Amino acid sequence: MYKTHNCGELRAEHDGKKVILSGWVNQWRDHGGLVFIDLRDRWGLSQIVFNPEHEATCHETATRLRNEYVIKIEGIVHHRPEGLANPNMPTGAIEVIAHAIEIINPAKTPPFYINKEDTVDEALRLKYRYLDLRRQRMQRNMLLRHNVILYMRNFLAKEGFIEVETPILFKSTPEGARDYLVPSRVHPGKFYALPQSPQQLKQLLMIAGYERYFQIARCFRDEDQRGDRQPEFTQLDLEMSFVDQDDILTLTERLMTGIVEDVSDKKILHKPFPRFNYPEVMERFGIDKPDIRFGLELKTLNDLVADCGFKVFSNTINNGGMVRGINAKRCGTYSRKKIDELTKFVRQFGAKGLAWLIVGDGDKPHRSSFIKFLKPEIVDNIVKHLEGEPGDLLLIVADTAEIANNALAKLRDEFGKRLGLVDDDVVAFCWVIDFPLVMWNEDEKRWDPSHHLFTAPMDEDITFLDTDPSKAHGKQHDLVCNGYELAGGSIRIHQRDIQEKIFDLIGLDIEEAKDQFGHMLEAFEYGTPPHGGIASGIDRLVMILAGEPNISEVIAFPKSQSAADLMAGVPTPVMEHQLNDLHIRLQT
Template sequence: MAESMKGLKRSHRCTEVSSENIGETVTLMGWVQKRRNLGSLIFVDLRDRSGLIQLYFEEETIGEEGFKKAGSLRAEFVIAVTGTVEKRSGAVNENLATGDIEVKVESIRILSESETPPFPIDADITVKDELRLKYRFLDLRRPNIQKNLMMRSKVATLTRQFLANEGFLEIETPMLTRSTPEGARDYLVPSRVHPGSFYALPQSPQLFKQLLMCSGYDRYFQLARCFRDEDLRADRQPEFTQVDMELSFVDVDDVIDVNERLLAYLFKLCLNVEVTLPIQRMTWQDAMDYYGSDKPDLRFDMKIQDVSKLVKDCGFGVFSGAIKDGGMVRGLCAKGLGDVSSKKMKHIEKTAKDYGAKGLAYIQLKSDGTVKCPFSKFMSEEELQSLIQAMGGETGDLLVFAADKFKVVCDVLGALRLKFAEELNLLDKSDYRFVWITEFPLLEWSEEENRYTAMHHPFTMPMEEDLDMIDTEPGKVRAKAYDIVLNGTEIGGGSVRIHQNDIQEKMFECLGISKEQAQEKFGFLLEAFKYGVPPHAGLAYGLDRLVMLMTKEDSIRDVIAFPKVKDASCLLTDAPNTVDDKQLEELCLEIEIPEKE
């Protein structure tokens, strides 16, 4: 039966006790990790969020009743003990912070009993995600998950401290706002007071933080909850947290400067990792040309090489034909992968096709000196050797080529570059490689909508030197936008905002947004801009992604207390779920679910 803790007060967490406390009486509370009954002695490992400490029970010290209680303990019982700290009598456990001490228990209370959990509360066990998330309250007890969430808390606290010291004000923006369908799908909230009308949960605080700049708040930040109804990935959730900021009277360099110092501050205090400043910058065009991605992983050096000029007149029609059609031929040299098996080569070809390639041309320079090249019969020996030489190919290397339009070539070779890095074990999670990607295209063409769309959002400032192309060659206009990338993952992005009316009108025109539509969607922001708007810029980090990389996890679910699964449902609470008819009536809603085919 559970006992009260009346009259007891915890003196320490488990690992707050050390050899300096030997001889002192302490009161500890936590969960039973393990019990070992040796007859005359009972040992118990006690766990709380700080870690483990060893307790031991002797009948002559604790009495018959207390010894009996100790003998009844099972994993996950919640107990309170009072006892004396002693030097450990047995071998020191070097793996524990408290490995050189133990507590001789003088009294025990069982505060709560536990059924046998569906999986052990242990950092090293493998449990199916579905089971972990169904019993997330137990999964959250595991030391590795607790360590992750404590790291998240530390990052949030230090971020607040740093930005406050830099003159930023923490200001909350609304969670219930209006839908502005320009980007991902909104989560909608029906209004009871305004039947037939809906709020939207914010995809970001973008418009409100720009309004705060109009209102003279100069430097704003917020740890903002955001919501996007989009398909999930390992680094994506329907609800997430942004470290959001906006600054007035600044340009690109000012925003980059304060954020570089913030990152250096966080990594030094959280991980004792020195971030070398300034962080490398790379234009979007260079990132795509050399790495096939606007979020390049720079932990390894495997650049894409353009061989279009070399092969434009060769006998291999796949190469020459792609170039005649306005495309290109580019390749990768994977050092040390020349001896991959035929089966593995088929997997590599499948990856290329998954990313849009019609096939994959390759040359295997095997370690025994032989060469395997399925297209060699279409090229002269001289052409083939020139191609190998241009790629820097040596014995033991694998050369792969993509021949197509720019986007397909980048997608294919960018994906293969990462696949090869995994094969060669080049991705060290302890190596933190940052890079700023700058000068993004302002616009991208949407085949689906048959119009230009904003690569970031409609309020992104074009680079001044490209303004004269906005009417004639809008696709070539670069934006004053910047992303911060860490180990191949975009952890944050932002831009300088448009504050001049004529440029904003031109931007809307390029996007096919009429004055009436602009007024309907963004009228409140445009109205504010009539009353004196300062030049301003901002940036937002994905806090979840940042902490995921800092804790060396593969999924943001391991750094979020209560995450959703792939279909955006919560296995713990069974959300989303149906609601009472009465609630629907109050909201003037009728549900009609289409029949599944």
């Protein structure tokens, strides 16, 4: 027997109890006479005392312990003597006086501290991930992740959902991200693809009559990494039949609210979650995934500066662009150097430059990169429109709508942080709906779905598909939280003719469509219920709830930026005969 108790549960009421504990030596303190160790298991720490006057051989063994040794001890729980309790430890009222010890396994000195929160080189953490995972931070994150997923399963089961697994080996389609491919041994020259999401399969489950499906689904996308993107990640994927968009939103909102309030210590800023339509969110924040924990909203200046005489502004407007700005409150103290850095900042998002104005006060005039080109009343209007008060820094970008919005949205995030407007104890959810169904792809000269090609158009917009597709809206919904896209979904098309129309619109000819999606089209003809769903990024959700900056902190075995596993050295070359089996010859 290894344990009668765990190391985190012993309290004063266990006084006098004989216990067996097993775990890792978190810290070892040899006082020459007495030896103390803090014994650690997943549940916590207990102090063990070895006294040479009581158990000489046991004490002798204890002097040979080192951190991270795996041991088993037997002993008696005692109240700690007067004044020696440790109020910082949950088990600090007691200690275990050991009378027997077994060293189950010694341990080398770890390459970094297990028992201290200390920054460690990322490559080292990943190489020794099993040691990194031993640390409190990671154990806490993994536990939180477990609780989030457990909550999801319980909640959805109660709501009548059933969990169904879908294939990992499935079909490659040219839509969306790059696929991870798996060559077939049995079918020379053919490949499986790892799913980017179980999209088609969950729709087929609706056609199959399951009505309410969910899955904790691993998804794979072979694209370059970011802090919130890994090549494989986990979604809560769900789909419902006989629902409209509001049903999905309401259910998701109840689920998210429950998770945040039950398993995290974060507070939800807005309940119910605000719903923005796409034009509104772009107008106010310049981006479809705004962090609404703070204001600093974008303002459009087109009307004020259309014929102002300053070519940077007026030409932009004449060419169909936008002049937009934000007010960086109280940043009028910024030096030229600091403003130049902001210019550099917006340039990385394609902006050609950054116009700025520091609001003056009475006898102190405005300082600005552009007012010398403008009439004073136009300057006053700009200041007024951006609600400039003395000491504010107004930042303006004139460019295409896309670039101006994006650059200012990123500036807004930056100033949200700089001005301390971002409360990390808060989660601010919002919905974004009424997306355009399709967006014009200038490079390919065709329409691309803004969500995916199974998204249903708004009923009243169906005629636009033939006349002016840009005017059609989709029954799409995104859930945004603290500036991250946390979930996305839609009501799906459930009629073959509309689905074919969309294929046609995005430039898939009927033969291609049949080749790639024939099974879907055919299925639609066998009694398809109206249906829709949503998929939530679990890694991102847990990251936000854990207060972590990166999803790899909430994934047990994440990949590095270059999509490698540094612990096992993945990916690896394979044996020649394996390639032969798969009918693959490598280019030299």
